[in-house]
Structure formats: C-alpha cells, structure tokens
Amino acid sequence: MSFGKFFLACAVTVTFITGPAAAQFPSQPPQSGVVVYVYDGDTIQALLGGRKYKVRLLGIDTPETDGPYTKAEPLGEEAKARTKRLALGKKVTLEFGADSLRDKYNRLLAYVTLPDGRCLNQILIQEGLAEAFHRGAYTRKKLYHKLEAEARKHRLGIWKYKRYRNKNHRQRSTPKNR
Secondary structure, eight states: OOHHHHHHHHHHHHHHHHOHHHHTSOOOOOEEEEEEEEEETTEEEEEETTEEEEEEETTEEOOOOSOSSOOOOTTHHHHHHHHHHHHTTOEEEEEOOBSSSBOTTSOEEEEEEOTTSOBHHHHHHHTTSOEEOOSSOBTTHHHHHHHHHHHHHTTOGGGGSHHHHSTTGGGGOOOTTO
C-alpha cells in the first residue's frame, strides 16, 4: 500500500471513529495550571508552565461588570464572585474544544475543570449566572443549550430578569465610550 492510500485510509478511519463533528476541532491536549486572577465571570488568568495566560471560558457568557468599556449588568458581580470562589488560587485543567484555540482578543478559549472534577463553565450556566454561547462552534454546545433551557425554565439567576428572557436580550446594555 502506498503512503497516500495509507494516509487516506487512516483519515477515513479516524473520521469514522470520532465522527465528523470531532474532526472540525483542532486537537490540543489539556493543560494544567493555577488560576491567579479573575477579570469577570467568564474571563480568568491562569499560570501555565510558568507563564500567565488570559482565558475566556468557552461556550458561555456572563453578565458584564462595570469596566472601562462596559456597564454593569444584573448579576455581573455575582458571576465574578462565584468564579473567584470556585477557581481563584486553585489548580485547574484547561480543555480546548472550539474551532479555534483563541478568540479575537487573543484569549485562550477553554473549558475549565476544577480540582473536584466539575466544569466551571457548566456550573455557571446551571446556576443561571451565564448563558450559553449561540455563536461559533464548540464541542459542548448542545449540552450548554440544554442546561441553559433548564435554568431559564426555573428562572434561576439572570433568567429571573425579563430583560434576559427577551430573545434579543444582547441589546440590554450599551458599551461605554461609544
């Protein structure tokens, strides 16, 4: 068998075993590190291999906190505080599962697994402190949308506010300095 035929056979086998959806996401091994700073509910800084990285929690969006470019939104500070309580100073594992390793702001996109094995991203959705991302491709999208629907149904966290239940809720805040 020639190398070309062998390579094609391997590619077909891998696609068959892992499925076509898995083939669209780049393979990147999980990374362990320590959370050294929490910017807001969905953005942290992690020390990985002696270097600090800004990390955006993949697949979720928490309410904004007051900052130079954003106005505070309901439960923004609570989401940030919950992220701090669960992750700050703790050893975490970053797992990657988006169609890109970084976002447009050059932050790593990752699922953050806590020392107890729970996923920070998932906890924030389940508690109503985050919503699932509707844009882009990521491996846990169906799960996150299902968890969001449950939190909405029970009006947990942000879902008790009418402005979030509105289908066009992203228009709820106006960035500062624009």
